[in-house]
Structures are given as C-alpha cells and as structure tokens.
Amino acid sequence: xxxxxxxxxxxxAGRPIAGAVLIDAHAHxxxxxxxxxxxPTAKSLVASMDRLGIQxxxxxxxxxxxxxxxxxxxxxxxxxxxxxxxxxxxxVVDVGYPEKVAAQLAGGRAAxxxxxxxxxxxxxxxxxxxxxxxxxxxxxxxxxxMPVLAHVFGPELxxxxxxxxxxxRIRWLLAHIGSAELEKYMRFAREYPTVYVELCLSACxxxxxxxLVMAGLEDKIVWGSDAVFLDQASQLGRVLFAQIPLxxxxxxxxxxxxxxxxx
Amino acid sequence: xxxxxxxxxxVMVGLPRKPYPLFRPDAADLDRELARLEIAxxxxxxxxxxxxxxxxxxxxLAREAAGRAAWIPAVxxxxxxxxxxxxxxxxxxxxxxxxxxxxxxxxxxxxxxARPWCSGKLYGACSAARLPxxxxxxxxxxxxxxxxxxxxxQLRLIVTQVPRLGRHRSLxxxxxxxxxxxxxxxxxxxxxxxxxxxxxxxxxARFVWxxxxxxxxxxxxxxxxxxxxxxxxxxxxxxxGNIERLLAEVKP
Numbered sequence: 001x002x003x004x005x006x007x008x009x010x011x012x013a014g015r016p017i018a019g020a021v022l023i024d025a026h027a028h029x030x031x032x033x034x035x036x037x038x039x040p041t042a043k044s045l046v047a048s049m050d051r052l053g054i055q056x057x058x059x060x061x062x063x064x065x066x067x068x069x070x071x072x073x074x075x076x077x078x079x080x081x082x083x084x085x086x087x088x089x090x091x092v093v094d095v096g097y098p099e100k101v102a103a104q105l106a107g108g109r110a111a112x113x114x115x116x117x118x119x120x121x122x123x124x125x126x127x128x129x130x131x132x133x134x135x136x137x138x139x140x141x142x143x144x145x146m147p148v149l150a151h152v153f154g155p156e157l158x159x160x161x162x163x164x165x166x167x168x169r170i171r172w173l174l175a176h177i178g179s180a181e182l183e184k185y186m187r188f189a190r191e192y193p194t195v196y197v198e199l200c201l202s203a204c205x206x207x208x209x210x211x212l213v214m215a216g217l218e219d220k221i222v223w224g225s226d227a228v229f230l231d232q233a234s235q236l237g238r239v240l241f242a243q244i245p246l247x248x249x250x251x252x253x254x255x256x257x258x259x260x261x262x263x
Numbered sequence: 264x265x266x267x268x269x270x271x272x273x274v275m276v277g278l279p280r281k282p283y284p285l286f287r288p289d290a291a292d293l294d295r296e297l298a299r300l301e302i303a304x305x306x307x308x309x310x311x312x313x314x315x316x317x318x319x320x321x322x323x324l325a326r327e328a329a330g331r332a333a334w335i336p337a338v339x340x341x342x343x344x345x346x347x348x349x350x351x352x353x354x355x356x357x358x359x360x361x362x363x364x365x366x367x368x369x370x371x372x373x374x375x376x377a378r379p380w381c382s383g384k385l386y387g388a389c390s391a392a393r394l395p396x397x398x399x400x401x402x403x404x405x406x407x408x409x410x411x412x413x414x415x416x417q418l419r420l421i422v423t424q425v426p427r428l429g430r431h432r433s434l435x436x437x438x439x440x441x442x443x444x445x446x447x448x449x450x451x452x453x454x455x456x457x458x459x460x461x462x463x464x465x466x467x468a469r470f471v472w473x474x475x476x477x478x479x480x481x482x483x484x485x486x487x488x489x490x491x492x493x494x495x496x497x498x499x500x501x502x503x504g505n506i507e508r509l510l511a512e513v514k515p
Contacts, residue, residue, distance in 0.1 A: 012266055035429040035432065038430050044455070207480075211285055233491070234483040237450070
C-alpha cells in the first residue's frame, strides 16, 4: 500500500500546506488591461498565501509589464517593504525606451528587487525578445546573477535561446509550460542547466505535470500561480493532486524555486 | 471530519476522434477520477453528442450511465427535438419520463441559434419543467444569455466554463439582471478572490461546482473551492447543495 499523500489530503480538506517549502515563483500586483482584478494588493496576496501555506511569492507589477515601469515597480517595492519575508520582487523595465533602462535596472536593484521579469508580446503588442533593446537587460541580469522570469507562450522560446547560451549566470524561468510548444520547453529544460520551466496556466492541462515528471524533469519544474491574474489555490491544486511521488511534489512546490531564486 | 461532499456539474465523458495525448476520458477513466478526487457524483454529458449526432450521444450516455449511481446523465437537446418525430414536446416528455433531471445545449456545434426566436420553445419547456439547462460559456454569447433570460426569466440556466476574467464586467451585470442565472465554477474560473466576491454580491445559491473534466486536472477545481475564503454553508451549497436542490425541483 502506498503512503498517504499529505499534500492531496491537505488540498482536499482546504488546510494550509505544512512541512514543505512552498514558493509561488510567478505572481503579480495590479490591475490588468482587459478586466478588473479583485483586490490586487500585497495584503490580499499575503492573505491568500496564509490560507494555502505559501511562504514566499515572487511578484511583478502588471502596470509595469503593460507599459509603465516607473509607476508600476514602486507598488511591488512597497510590498517588499511591507512584507519583506513574504514578497520577492521581479523588476520590469520599459524595454521599448532604451534610454530609461539602465536607470530602471540600477534603481530597482537598489529598491530591493532581486529578479527580472520580461514580457514580450501576446495579449498586447510588444518587442520580441530578440530585439536588441533586451540586450542590456539580460547583460545586467547576467552580471548580477539574477533570475529572469520570461513570459512565454511558445514562439518566444526561439527568441530567447541565444541569450540562454550567452548569459550563463542567469537562471531562466520559462513561464506557462503547457501553453504551446511543449516539446521545445522540455528540450530547453533538458539541454540548458540554467533553464527551469514554470507551470502557471489557467487551462490546468490534465496529465501535464505527470508527463514532465515521467520525462525526468522533476528537478526543473517550478510552481507558479500567476496570481493575482489567477487564483493561487486552483493553480496549487494542480500540484497537490498530481499523481507523482511526494518528493517530486516537494521539488516542484518550492525546492526547485529556491535554486532558481538563489535563496 | 468528513470530506466536503462534491458534485461536479460540467463533466464530459467520451473519447474524441482525435485522441488526447496524455489521457483517455472513457467511462472507466471518469470513474477513477471521481474516486481519486473523492467526488460523490457528476452531471455527465457525452462527447458523442457533439462529435457525433446529439441524440446518438444521448443513447450512448444512457447505456454507459446504467448501473453507475454516481453519474447524473445530462440530456443534450435541440430546439427541433429528436428525429424522426422532430417534436420537442415529445422529446421532452419522453426524456423526463425516463428520468431526465438536467439537460444541455450546444448551439454552435449543432448549428442553431440560441436566441429565443429559434430556441424559445425549448427554453419554455425547460422553464415549465424547472429543468436546469447547461450551456458552455464558449458556445454562447453574453448578449444571447441576456435575450434568453429576458424572455424566459424562470429558466434555470447554468453557464459552465466560466472564464478567469477577474470581476467579469458583463457576467456581473447579467447576474444582477437575472436571478435564475447560475454559474458553474471550475478551474477555468481561476480568479483571485473571485468566489468570495461572487458570494458577497449575489449570495451562494446561484453557483455550482465543476472540474472541467476531462481537459483539466480536477484537483485544481477541488482546491479552488476547498481553499475559498467563504463560510462553510456557502462552500457546501456550491459543492453539492445547490445542484441537489435544482435537480430535486424538476417537475417530471
């Protein structure tokens, strides 16, 4: 008889997860351009984290992603100040305006941001990752050995591959595995020691986590929720109820994130 | 403490012609999923109703559901009724006599207008029988829902696959305007603070729960509800109480 799955039992009962490192590697503050988000604040996110037993959430500003880094990043900086042990900040820079980038990077790091978030295009137009404006961003992250969370929905993988090869001090988190180009995400995770794949996806594809673990990638999978766009509980439920060994769940829920984030 | 009783209201069983790469959602698979996630019962639609002919799919579902106490079959309806009679009245009467307690429509796949000028008789019959009627959010427009519920305010319409669009501007307006509109909340509705906000604004009687089976990992929907910061009474109502009440109120 197999041992009871403590994580599934906790999820079924709605109990906070205990006895495991639990890190949400992909979260946000702020409102989205298309629809209003309910309570998109640090206080509300931390309340959600407490209900689930999440120790740390890694946050970037939605307003910064969608074109106003100068006004958006300070919201995350405020969250870091208010909850220094619970919030890890990803800095976003205005890559469309290269004259701003150097100051935003230096100022952000001084304000306590420890990672970089990049978002190219998708729901809104933006510069592809292979645009030269990204070069100083990734060079800076490489110089300071910062993790980079990259929004990816498939085609962007090719645009990132050159940077992954040239900047070995960056730990890369490729977001939204399962959205498209699954085999390519998996190839990147296998081939590049610095690449990890991140799970958040509203579709919650059935069998995906099991497939990745069966493929030998349990050391390369990182859980993230995309809160406050999405609900942390439902995204965590994908891992809690996944039909994989407990030790693989522990890695996905937080141990792998610790490596990526340099904690 | 006994686990929260769960009834999933949006299940679709059956194998698609193009197989899913990672799972095989046949009847046995559904039974395993219900057991694994400790789900007491499921309102079940059959994929053959959309990949094949709707009334063929209903027959397949009836055969597969026989002997499965946890399955609550949902009958797929069209406004013209089943061939060769093409009598909605006869189709409804026969299905109700055979135990139908919930139905569904798929206007896009079955190429009919969901608007009352085309489907009004169907909505009228469902209203008269107090029959809950499921429709997938992706297969109907919000303007169509507005027209339907304006014309048939007693229709117990349950919208499944409600999307994760935050404080959904149009759905909130529809919920305000139409007290008989119900939403099925599954992992598709992955909204930060979404369930407590819905309950705070509209009470807990108009929401049921689903798993987005087969495409989604059902555990995501379980956690969506078990961790929601709402009262236990509201949680139980959404988990099972509301659909049990709706099914019990059908007038055969």
